[in-house]
Amino acid sequence: MIRFEVPDMTCGHCAGTVEKAIKAVDPNASANVDLSTKTVSVESAIAPEIISASIADAGYTPSLAK
Numbered sequence: 001m002i003r004f005e006v007p008d009m010t011c012g013h014c015a016g017t018v019e020k021a022i023k024a025v026d027p028n029a030s031a032n033v034d035l036s037t038k039t040v041s042v043e044s045a046i047a048p049e050i051i052s053a054s055i056a057d058a059g060y061t062p063s064l065a066k
């Protein structure tokens with residue numbers, strides 16, 4: 001599982017947009033947004049860089065959570 005911090009994800013709409021962006025690069029991914037910690041947990045076979053880029057393309061600023 002990969003976790004991204006997405007600090008500019010603030011509401012349910014953002015969460016939906018980010019989830020959609022992830023599903024666009026991997027329809028089989030499971031994405032779980034936690035708005036209280038501004039993180040998204042992703043289960044995917046796709047490289048983290050590609051998922052990160054798709055979140056960025058959607059207008060957000062993801063970084064890999066340590």
Ligand SMILES: [Cu+2]
Pocket residue numbers: 009010011012013014015
């Ligand atoms: Cu929002």
